[in-house]
Amino acid sequence: MDTLEAKRPTAAATRLLAGVPVPDTKLVNAALAYARENSQPYLFNHGVRSWLFAVLIAEARKTPHDAEVLAVTTLLHDIGLEEAFAGPLRFEVEGANAVRAFARNEGMDERRAQLVWDGVALNSTPSIAFYKEAEVALATAGIGLDWGGIGYEALPEARIEAIVEAFPRLEMKKRFAHAICGLARSRAGTTYDNFAREFGERFVPGYKAPSTVDFFLNSPFRE
Known part of the structure; x- marks a missing residue:
């Protein structure tokens, strides 16, 4: 069966981050390290909160998705705002190009790497992103919740507060x-x-x- 669902990997292990179960894989841990190394603290925390919110939204909606694609997309979605990744294109595209290169370098296949590119490039265009693949839509939902409180009511306030406490807004x-x-x-x-x-x-x-x-x-x- 040649479908995206059939190709989605199942994480071998998970761990809790601010009370949220997340995949504990080499790729996800590399993305966390890359985000921490290349982002200002406030943007790093924004990326982590967005990821955790996206995971909870997927859980609430019971939406099948590629957990590693979602993690890489949300953790690194604003990297184009950092000076090291500045360029002549709009910052979302500069960021998407950099994150896709990171994903490829970490061994992600082309289809999944392109999904990451789409999620990063479209994260601030929800009128399109919400109608893309599940990973892109979920990333946009998590990012939108943290950025502007969009969909805030969809998650229990106690869980939102726990995530913000663990990764402050700065x-x-x-x-x-x-x-x-x-x-x-x-x-x-x-x-x-x-x-x-x-x-x-x-x-x-x-x-x-x-x-x-x-x-x-x-x-x-x-x-």
């Missing part, structure tokens, strides 16, 4: 907004078609990004 609202405004200042061209534009318009004096309306109206076609 002024995430202030630090994340600062990071996105930095993109709006230094790479405005990467922000026109994503949520970063809204941060630039609200917080960055003189911010101006390309407009999709201009692309459309200035296209080289005669009417």
Whole structure:
């Protein structure tokens, strides 16, 4: 049977992290180490919380999924915000390229590595990501819950609080907004078609990004 479900690996071992059972595999532990090494503390904690929330959402919905793909995606989804991974593309794509390279280097096959890429690249576009494969949708749900409280009511508050206590937010609202405004200042061209534009318009004096309306109206076609 050539289906994704048939190819999903079963974790040989699990462990508890903030009271949540998670896979205890070489790949997941490598992703944790990579995230810790390459992320500021507030972003590392955000990634771990997002992962744990995604695991609990999958449990509540009884959604079959590839636990390793979900772990790698959520743990590393914001790595494109770090200076070491900066580039000319929007930060989600720079991050997705880096995380896919990490996954391949760790021996993940191409199909699973591409799922990781999709989850990272689309994590801030829920209007698309929620309708992708289970791993992408779950990652987006966990990230959205931690980032903006989206779906907060879907999980018991006591479990949410336990995760936040274990991995504190470390002024995430202030630090994340600062990071996105930095993109709006230094790479405005990467922000026109994503949520970063809204941060630039609200917080960055003189911010101006390309407009999709201009692309459309200035296209080289005669009417």
